[in-house]
Amino acid sequence: MARKRMIPAINEALVEEMSRDPKVIVYGEDVELAIMGDTRGLLDKFGRDRIRNTPICEATLTGMAVGAAAAGCRVVVHMMFSNFLYTGFDAIANQMAKLRLMTGGQAVMPITVIASYGGGGSNAAQHSDSGYPALVNLGGVNVVMPATPADAKGLLKTAIRGNNPTFFMEAGGRGGEMGEVPDGDYTVPFGKAATVREGKDVTIIAFGSMLKPAVEAAKKLESSGIEAELIDPRTLVPLDEEALVAAARKTGRVVIVDEARDRCSVASHIAAVLADKAFGSLKAPVKRVTVPNVCMPYAPNAEKRMIPDADRIARVATETARA
Numbered sequence: 001m002a003r004k005r006m007i008p009a010i011n012e013a014l015v016e017e018m019s020r021d022p023k024v025i026v027y028g029e030d031v032e033l034a035i036m037g038d039t040r041g042l043l044d045k046f047g048r049d050r051i052r053n054t055p056i057c058e059a060t061l062t063g064m065a066v067g068a069a070a071a072g073c074r075v076v077v078h079m080m081f082s083n084f085l086y087t088g089f090d091a092i093a094n095q096m097a098k099l100r101l102m103t104g105g106q107a108v109m110p111i112t113v114i115a116s117y118g119g120g121g122s123n124a125a126q127h128s129d130s131g132y133p134a135l136v137n138l139g140g141v142n143v144v145m146p147a148t149p150a151d152a153k154g155l156l157k158t159a160i161r162g163n164n165p166t167f168f169m170e171a172g173g174r175g176g177e178m179g180e181v182p183d184g185d186y187t188v189p190f191g192k193a194a195t196v197r198e199g200k201d202v203t204i205i206a207f208g209s210m211l212k213p214a215v216e217a218a219k220k221l222e223s224s225g226i227e228a229e230l231i232d233p234r235t236l237v238p239l240d241e242e243a244l245v246a247a248a249r250k251t252g253r254v255v256i257v258d259e260a261r262d263r264c265s266v267a268s269h270i271a272a273v274l275a276d277k278a279f280g281s282l283k284a285p286v287k288r289v290t291v292p293n294v295c296m297p298y299a300p301n302a303e304k305r306m307i308p309d310a311d312r313i314a315r316v317a318t319e320t321a322r323a
Contacts, residue, residue: 028078154188
């Protein structure tokens with residue numbers, strides 16, 4: 001098992017899956033130059049028949065994906081930033097998410113869409129959204145949120161091999177994170193949460209970019225005598241409700257951390273699930289730590305105040321644990 005950063009782990013998954021299956025193709029804006037780093041070297045290895053730059057037109061990217069998938073390709077579309085999903089949303093919401101149902105299973109959609117989300121890089125409002133709640137609401141698509149290099153590689157390989165559209169949300173600014181990645185060919189199943197840390201006083205549910213500050217918060221809590229259980233759902237669709245409910249029942253106190261804006265966030269949905277299925281075990285209201293309902297500012301000092309950090313998570317978890 002080797003230690004790798006997240007972007008090389010993603011790149012490794014792409015190389016392995018393209019080598020394994022000649023039907024896998026990759027295209028998107030600047031994939032040849034590998035602006036994000038995750039498609040580096042693919043053009044030299046697989047050539048322009050399978051690696052293509054595209055015009056800056058997301059409606060074309062997503063429409064092409066539907067057609068190529070219906071024709072038998074396994075499509076990987078790199079959208080760069082998750083904000084760009086908005087401009088390609090017609091094909092996403094009306095075609096990708098629905099065609100398998102509407103054709104009675106005759107058309108499958110083996111499409112993986114990669115998009116970077118979140119703030120922290122001063123990329124301003126049009127490049128810093130965490131737009132995955134809109135995807136979660138669609139029905140008919142998977143949404144995965146890797147927080148570690150190992151999960152990034154394993155979840156991406158599962159996505160590419162699957163026959164349903166999957167949105168692989170790449171945490172902005174997380175590409176440099178180190179972690180152990182298993183050797184050899186492996187996949188991570190969808191719908192299976194990971195218990196990152198055991199605890200008895202409060203449950204923290206965090207995913208994607210929010211796992212790192214949640215881990216730091218759990219360490220701060222430990223120094224004050226609070227043992228936090230930390231759960232990473234890893235995939236939002238499908239969601240491992242059983243694991244989340246069990247963790248809520250274990251401690252009776254829950255804090256959910258989500259980099260999306262608070263209104264209609266994934267944290268809101270998880271809180272509703274727990275209120276429905278674990279209400280009798282809850283000793284305090286479920287709390288959410290999210291982004292305020294505003295556009296992400298450009299200025300670094302203003303942006304920093306918007307994004308949940310370890311101190312904020314620890315403060316809310318302490319209040320919840322002692323409620």
